[in-house]
Amino acid sequence: MAQTVLHKANTRGVADHGWLKSYQSFSFAGYYNPERINFGALRVLNDDIVTGGMGFGEHPHDNMEIISIPLEGNLQHKDSMGNTATIKAGEIQVMSAGTGIYHSEYNADPENPAKFLQIWLFPNKRNVTPRYDQILLNGNDVKDEFVQILSPNEDDAGVWIYQDAWFNMAKFNAGINKTYTLNKEGNGVYIFVLKGEVEVNGEKLETRDGLGIWETASFEVKADTDAEFLLMEVPMKF
Structure with a gap:
């Protein structure tokens, strides 16, 4: 769980x-x-x-x-x-x-x-x-998708770093529900809400709230209002 x-x-x-x-x-x-x-x-x-x-x-x-x-x-x-x-x-x-x-x-x-x-x-x-x-950043105007902005890979979308981490920026219209699937086993994701209200696996988040989630392969994100948020997937052990 x-x-x-x-x-x-x-x-x-x-x-x-x-x-x-x-x-x-x-x-x-x-x-x-x-x-x-x-x-x-x-x-x-x-x-x-x-x-x-x-x-x-x-x-x-x-x-x-x-x-x-x-x-x-x-x-x-x-x-x-x-x-x-x-x-x-x-x-x-x-x-x-x-x-x-x-x-x-x-x-x-x-x-x-x-x-x-x-x-x-x-x-x-x-x-x-x-x-x-x-x-x-490519995809600044993309709506209702997870847009990758950082990864460990030089030839991938966004910038790259020396860590098995993936960052995604998202701008969801109200009512949009998407599944985020982690890139690597043992990672967790810290979600930070920039604007609006979202739910992560049923947990309600408001502007500038943060939620860490781990020991899962995927989770649901639902926008209760128009919302912008950052997902930071990082190793939990390093």
Whole structure:
């Protein structure tokens, strides 16, 4: 029988630094909850709002797969690999920090806030040569389907990372019901609702709720309203 864990939006950690407001699904920085350290290989899921013209100064990472998904606005990125780029809503950015990188991120709009998901996964291969990728997502306008945006495979849809993980973005119209089938035995899926209301195996989720499900080969997702959500399939043991 499938195992589940429900994280309601109002139970997340909150950090308000003035220029940054961060809602944290798992323990991060000043937020610590021993029951919410990670979901399998998923270590960080931060729902961040960055004030216009502000951002994260240069800081280091190593041996972590780092995924950024802008939801509104855009972010200017600069790193020690020599990459300078702007990532916008509808795109996805990935970095394999490997042996170590430094990077900074700023809201390129001086007036309007930027909203993005900051996601960290433990890698399945340590001390790799750092790498960077950024793409415009195909299928941004696709409705009522699971649209793959990340996988372990270089020649597959979306970006790739050093982990047996698959991410799908979905935009369902109200009433749509679909079965998600996991890609690999031993994986679990963390569903994060961006907008609207959905049911996962009968469990009701609202905007910004998260649900982890594992020990199952598949599960049902039904949209009770028009809804957008992210499915993050990750190894539960790594």
